[in-house]
Amino acid sequence: MTTYPGGPGPAALPGQRMTPEQLMHFYAGMIARALEQNRLRPIVVPLFDGPQLRAFAIHLEVGVPAERVEKIASAVALAAHSSSCRIARDHGKLLVEVPKAPEERRKLGAAAVERFKPPTSWHVALGLSVTGQPVWYDLDDPNIAHLAIGGTTGSGKTVALRWLLYRLAVQNSPAQLGFVMVDKKGHDLAPYFGKSAHLRHPIVSNPFDGARLLAWATGEMDRRLAANQREPKLVVVIEEIGDLLMVNGEVEGFLARIAQVGRAAGVHLVVTTQQPGARSLGDALTNFTARLLGRVATATKTFGAAGRAKTMADLLLGHGDFLLITAGAEIRLQAPLITGLQYGQIPRVERVPSLDDALPLVVRLADLQRDPRGRPGRELGEADYRAIEQALADGISVGALAARFGIGSERARRLHAAYWEQNGEEDDL
Template identity: 35%
Template sequence: MAQDHPLRPWLEQQAERIERLCEARGLWVQCQGGVVTPRLVRFHLLVHPSIPLKRLLSLEEEMALALEAPRVRFCREGGLLALELPRPQPAIVALLPLQASLDPLPPFTALLGRDSAGAPLLLRLSSPEVTHVLIAGTTGSGKTALARTILSSLALANDPDDLRFLLVDPKGQGFAPFQGLPHLAAPILRQGAEVQEHVGRLLQEMAWREEAGIRRPRVLLVVDEVADLLATEPTLAEPLTRLAARGRSAGLHLLLCTQKPTAEALGSLLRANIPCRLVGRVVSAQEAVVASGIRGTRAEQLLGRGDFVLVTGGETIRFQAAYIHGQEILAMVEMLRDEHLKQGQATALRAARRVPLPAHWVTRLLGSLRAHPSETGQAAGARRSR
């Protein structure tokens, strides 16, 4: 932790409290630095080899009380043991300045936010460990906001001729700001009949692409509250399952949001074919297992409001989701639509040559928003990619 960090007095006080409580319980533990992220503080712990990990884990409630925190969480990454707790004044991880600070993202890669070490976390749709994504969590966990972040990040980094979106928004609120985005393969869908029609067309497209050996343009089908949609339109379960099972080879991907990621709500085959999970706060350890597909994520201890764990390839990474305001999305859509219309023939030529969008687009958008301020936050370097 930086010597001149504004939270330094508080950090030193908390480190002393951690060591004192452990000493009172007969445990030899020392705090050896850590990381301060926009949402969390992570204390790195040096623990005597004779101390069983279970004894430390049993102290979580006592530790939260001693640190005056709503909850704390012990976690292990490799050979590092750490204690995570909320920072007293959390900061927003704003998508636009963070993405503007990075090198151009690889194709079909979204910026999720910052991981528990403070580094930007990327998600590559074309990776075999990703392909399809399920976002799960209770109300207030930030599911729809995270889906909007993923869509915005992808739209800013990929040409509409390389990546298209098909958005299903039964409530008509979550994805409304994206109406008019040049990446949309159709207007935003709300009614069951039109969803059935377009999903059926995707199945035909998949069959044609498999026969022709074609993957581009990639298509991302995004459904908000998919369990509710399947409850009213149960016949959609079979085509969604087919897309999940065979879509990757045809360049077709799913991004599904739900509060109820159970096999009863989604179908066991659909769940089994979604390898990547983004899990927000849930109410119990049992629901954390249901949402993530594995034990030990401890998603029931997350803070909500964008605090997520990424589960893919047997690895679990906690992160704070980046945020983009609705007004920022509207400005992005207007800019991308205007640029797409202006370029005309040049757009088709660029797509044919596989030349990415100019890297300065995000910076230009950020500059225009600073002229008309909305919600923004910090930025820094890059690390992980999935």
């Protein structure tokens, strides 16, 4: 491989006649010259001509601090004909990632990722790293068992999520793997996975139903832990968890518990959010072992979004350009764009089964969140909740509800409100 200790210097400006490979060498030479101008003596190696960026390795002389290159990132970027570049540290060398001009960028097809054979059926290559290697997600790896996909709108979260679910679904039979899904928009997942044989319950879009599903998953996890059972694996998918957290104060607790102990019961979370740095999500996300972070709107938001400093996630390019952040590592990757045809390979069923009998009732979920100032009050059992729901369906008033079930007017008011929030919408249709 040609390297550039100082480089040959630009023989010609890059024009249409340079091959992609020549361009890589041309830019490596330019980067080396820019560093030399700043009294560094680097060796620059072209690494990978990626779909959206070009990556180079910089080897510095022993003893030269990396900060000297980081400080002149803008000069490095200009040398490579770009207005910005991201400089990352990687096993004793520096990586320079230079975005391509928008018209040069191309999509990464699924085939380019699928040619790497997963080591186990629980491995999915989320995309290609800046050196062209597959970046694995592994459900069995404690560092990555639960995944939060974050990033601003258009960063490629939904596309990445669909890719992950698609690969899991074609690599594992419904006997080995089950899905439950909350799809707020109702069109992000349902058209592709709505009839998947892996679904244990129809995809829900209402956040309240999502919270009930999550309550069920937490119960299922507890049951499995008690029975020492970890199969089949269950993946709980939530498109935009922000909305779910607003529904019910218990949701955060469910998420935290599954993130903490779910792996031992084969229960895994995969969620997306537009606001990975939002304070409201802070506690819910802290237990997630892995984050797949796409472009963040501004540099000031990157710390909260990444959960750590110096990721430069604001320099990500969107369209599936992600950082996979785990306890041990931080890897940039390009996710593929899957074509609609491929979803045809997912095993399908005519009728998705239902967990309706097993999901907690609306009023029971609402009751989990007791008024912190209120006294504990009367304990209600499953039969009470059923009776309360029936009474609410029959149109009972708050006062009558409190009197009949002996639960206090404040608690009755909350159950009444939750029930009608959930069931009132249909009247408006």
